[in-house]
Amino acid sequence: MSAVLELELAKQQVSRNKGKSVAGVFTRNGMLYVRKKIKGKLFPYSTGKKDDDVNRPWVEYHAEEIWQEKYDAVVIETKRDVEPTLAEYGRKYYEICPDTRDTDTNDKLFKDFEQYVIPLLGECKLIDILDSQIVEWQIRMRYYPDPIPTSSIIDSVKVKKGTSRISNLRNALTLVLNQAVKDRVIPYSPADNAKIEKKKPKRKTLSIKEAENMDDDELEDVFTKQTTVYTEDEIKQLIVQCDKKIASTKSSHFRFTWKSFKCLLVFKFYTGVRSGEAIALMWKYVHFESNTIDIRFTMKNGGSLKLPKENKVRTINMLPEVRDALLALKQLSGHTQWVFLSARREPYKNVDGADKLWKQVLEAGKFKPARFYNTRHSFVTNMLSSTRNVSPEWLIQQVGHENLIITRNHYIGNIEFDVDMINNSLENSVVYQ
Numbered sequence: 393m394s395a396v397l398e399l400e401l402a403k404q405q406v407s408r409n410k411g412k413s414v415a416g417v418f419t420r421n422g423m424l425y426v427r428k429k430i431k432g433k434l435f436p437y438s439t440g441k442k443d444d445d446v447n448r449p450w451v452e453y454h455a456e457e458i459w460q461e462k463y464d465a466v467v468i469e470t471k472r473d474v475e476p477t478l479a480e481y482g483r484k485y486y487e488i489c490p491d492t493r494d495t496d497t498n499d500k501l502f503k504d505f506e507q508y509v510i511p512l513l514g515e516c517k518l519i520d521i522l523d524s525q526i527v528e529w530q531i532r533m534r535y536y537p538d539p540i541p542t543s544s545i546i547d548s549v550k551v552k553k554g555t556s557r558i559s560n561l562r563n564a565l566t567l568v569l570n571q572a573v574k575d576r577v578i579p580y581s582p583a584d585n586a587k588i589e590k591k592k593p594k595r596k597t598l599s600i601k602e603a604e605n606m607d608d609d610e611l612e613d614v615f616t617k618q619t620t621v622y623t624e625d626e627i628k629q630l631i632v633q634c635d636k637k638i639a640s641t642k643s644s645h646f647r648f649t650w651k652s653f654k655c656l657l658v659f660k661f662y663t664g665v666r667s668g669e670a671i672a673l674m675w676k677y678v679h680f681e682s683n684t685i686d687i688r689f690t691m692k693n694g695g696s697l698k699l700p701k702e703n704k705v706r707t708i709n710m711l712p713e714v715r716d717a718l719l720a721l722k723q724l725s726g727h728t729q730w731v732f733l734s735a736r737r738e739p740y741k742n743v744d745g746a747d748k749l750w751k752q753v754l755e756a757g758k759f760k761p762a763r764f765y766n767t768r769h770s771f772v773t774n775m776l777s778s779t780r781n782v783s784p785e786w787l788i789q790q791v792g793h794e795n796l797i798i799t800r801n802h803y804i805g806n807i808e809f810d811v812d813m814i815n816n817s818l819e820n821s822v823v824y825q
Contacts, residue, residue, distance in 0.1 A: 479514030664771030
């Protein structure tokens, strides 16, 4: 509504308060209408009531209220016609990449938005999107592009996207909706009340007969977590497998590849740094005189550098195992800028090449398949065990965590405790006195 119309309506409201109704009543085709003139232009609206002795007095008495209600409804509907659709607003939002987000991340979000959000919700006006539509969209994403199966067969249909993938797709949608709230296009985000239902893991159980037929290792496999943590003895076995690969390889090219990877493996197991941080390391940030390493960058897929996670540049300590490995590697690649080189004697553009070599080492040593990232879990667990006994504060700085809660909740495996020390402390406590 323009400022001129608002001023005119305000003046007419004053007149009405003085007992003068400024909305008139007239008849057209036997039906009662109300009308009002604003700046010389008439705005007539049908009341939907017949002109008779009962309806006319009632309409004349309430003419102003009826007209205002009709007028407001038309204004709202007109405004709704010019409201942006989710597709229009979302495309404009991702076109203007926020300063806090890098271009690659923005492009991935925009791709998800175009591929999974626009086909189902894109034509909806932002103001019209309901909470229930978001819930339905999330359920549909499990099976998309197929429709949601009927209730009779839904339990037998395999989902195409898991909870984590749907959460990523939902993020592409909620970023747009949250910005629309900030821009006052919508009063609240309909995604706020549409939470993702997390899949509840089934509790593992065994019957007595099943348990009796299993040995200790088999029983442990049933109930332990999937995250693999390697003991220091197992780490030594994995390094031996690298030595065997080096000894059995006749090609100097592949010998160099395995020597470089062996040093990378030691580096990962005894620093706990992220894989991207390791392959982005340059020799100028390795300080042998102070036994420290500056973690300044991480390598993104495609071979571009960015700051470490949460932009936290840090300095870590070199344990003896790391120092020895890097000194040996410096004899091979010290003339280059990068510490760890791929099979092409170039810096790794991603961790895929190292991950392939890692899988070969596991297979050669007859270890269970596991992620290369488990080297980080192993470092945290081994450093907090009784054999190393490092301080939590040092460990947080080493791995780049914000606090110890993250370290304990996500990275600690089965820590070995010094039982004799615990028993001695118990014997000296009040309990034994």
